Amino acid sequence: MTSTVRGEGAHVPSAPEFPMSRATGCPFDPPPALKAEQEQGALRKVRLWDGSTPWLVTRYTDQRTLLADPRISSDITRSGYPSPAPVKGSSFSFILMDDPEHARQRRMVTAPFTIRRVEAMRPAVQRIVDGLIDDMLSGPPRTDLVQAFALPVPSLVICELLGVPYSDHDFFQENSKTLISRSATPEQRGTAHGNLIGYLDELMGHKIARPADDLLSGLGTRVEAGELSRREAAEMGVLLLLAGHETTANMIALGTLALLEHPDQFALLRDTEDPKTVAGAVEELLRYLNITHTGRRRVALEDIEIAGEVIRAGEGIIVPNDIGNRDPEVFADPDRLDLRRDARRHVAFGFGVHQCLGQPLARMELQVVYSTLYRRVPTLRLDTGLEELSFKHDGSVYGVYELPVAW
Template sequence: MTSAQNVKPAAIPDFPMAKEARCPFDPAPGLYTQREEGPLTRVRLWDGSTPWLVTGYAEQRAALADPRVSADINSPGYPLTMPLPFGGTRRSFIGMDDPEHARFRRMVTAPFAVKRVEAMRPAVQKIVDELIDDMLAGPARVDLVEAFALPVPSLVISELLGVPYEDHAFFQENSKTIIQRTSTPEQRQAANMALTDYLDDLVGEKLAAPGDDLLSGLTERVKAEELTRQEAARMGTLLLIAGHETTANMITLGTLALLENPGQMAALRDTGDPKLVASAVEELLRYLNIVHNGRLRAVLEDIEIGGQIIRAGEGLIMPNEIANRDPHMFPNPDDLDITRDARRHMAFGFGVHQCLGQPLARLELQVVYSTLYRRIPTLKLATSLDRIRFKYEGLVYGVHELPVTW
């Protein structure tokens, strides 16, 4: 067992760590280096703080399952990977601990239940098919981000929440500002306020004329005084951003990874087996990484993880991409293999804060990956890999554009 004090300041690397441009699908080389030193090492943030970096799969799961590890941004030692907006930030329920977190989460759980989501499959299939029809009816070269990857989850989450899709340019642009690391705190605050005000207006409309959607369900909580109108708006903002940004980037990044692994692409394109499609989705979620900075936590009491004592008031950073490349859990982890059983990956986290929307994300990806390459079997890049702009500056990783042709 080692002590938290036995760390040489000069040996502490900065975080976040830069990816290698020649290996855009892989974790940053620095994460591999830190893992070689042990499953827990120190890193240095922009403010000079030195939280723990957790690189081991088993150690990440242990930390995320421990009730003494806090997701509350206001907890002492919480590792902020960028400055907060001016005046701080108001927490969403994903930044709360139980029982407060559980109370809010229960209010939006039902629409994301597996059976409820599965019932949406025909509607999602219709959206995907119609967007592909539109692509095939035009020039045989498109930016897959704008023509397909952004519209699919934006249409789905708009329908689920009860948000007018015709406002998609507004909410997509403000979402980008919020999740870009290069945005100033003032820019992120302004974008967040614009989205929250927008959702607040929608909540007001649904208070007067409720529909059959998630926001209308939240207005019933407002009427019952279980939620304030502002809390409902903030929950809607969180779900709107999370519901389209992550899946859109996974569609394009997954497509690019498959194009760079033609054998895997062919196996997925030619299969009629829904089990192999589902397996491919899990493997791509393991192999790639969308949540760029990892999961951030603060320790409330002294704990031991992986033989290391972590003191109360210290922070933890847990990048899921390096845990998903842990050879103790996934043999040959740097290989993309859609036949692999990757279901225990960490893409959606673990424990009570495990991603609420994962059934919907899985459904959308299954429909996309089983349809796009089958319907456009000659799909290929319209540029070279080295000319694609990756979102190195964002909290959500992906590509800015993906020019494809057929």
């Protein structure tokens, strides 16, 4: 018998707030309250910043089932969509759209992220990584790994891919930091978004006039053909710029910190030359850390019966993949970092038609980083106490603001 009491709001007044807080001293683990919800099993309503009460889905199987269900929508403009923060403006990237428009726009930028094209970039990424490590080793034996390495690697790569001058990286990093911050006001986010749109729109004009062999020039041809407006092309450029450096940069820094806190796992990566071992380690780190920690957001288009509940049409849904990746029904001893684990079933990149477009690029970059940095700097160590680090609890992408290391 299906229970609909919770869906009808009987428990809504006591709904816990979301997002939930991580435990002090446990920066790599999802919030304890999320773990408790997963252990209870049933779906639960939570309360957001605006008082709305969407459904929270914590079990791995339920998450994949819903993310693959065509009866849920990613359209942020739909009533009931559980927005993580106040929304300002009316123009959104294709990841916040539904098919067929989502699929139409996504296809325009798929080619550069195919496995074949990404693998062709591996030697160039290796040169970037080696060059930054050379710079580190030529100076004092301590640095902030975020500024010296974790941010520059993906920034250089995505700038090259898109055709964005790296000399402008400070501008887009500062604005992107505001854009993904939950503590920023709608006005601040609107300003940051406008800054990036204006920058990409102007750059798009240059690419249309003088096309090159880069992704933005390819979008420029779509604009010329009438398939996209310049505004839509600029929106896509902002999405790719943000996704291409924010997530991977945080994964490099947080992954390194996790390894330094697990010396046996650090040694495994440091001492291996086996590409399969490195690739497996990347998957386990993605499962263990899952830096997109505010969940995938959806809204139901129809009534959906799942896990003994009924999600009604128009109700919001939050799928926090970080707790899905710690489901003991799927991953044995899930709170343990084990680089020899087969973690390929993780949902760090989401699932279904909206799963991350750039995952082949992210995987390749992380493989190059994790197979090179610790081998070349085998005595790398944290240059401060774990309790002294400042973690990004205030944004939609989790990580550390600084990572002081020495060798």
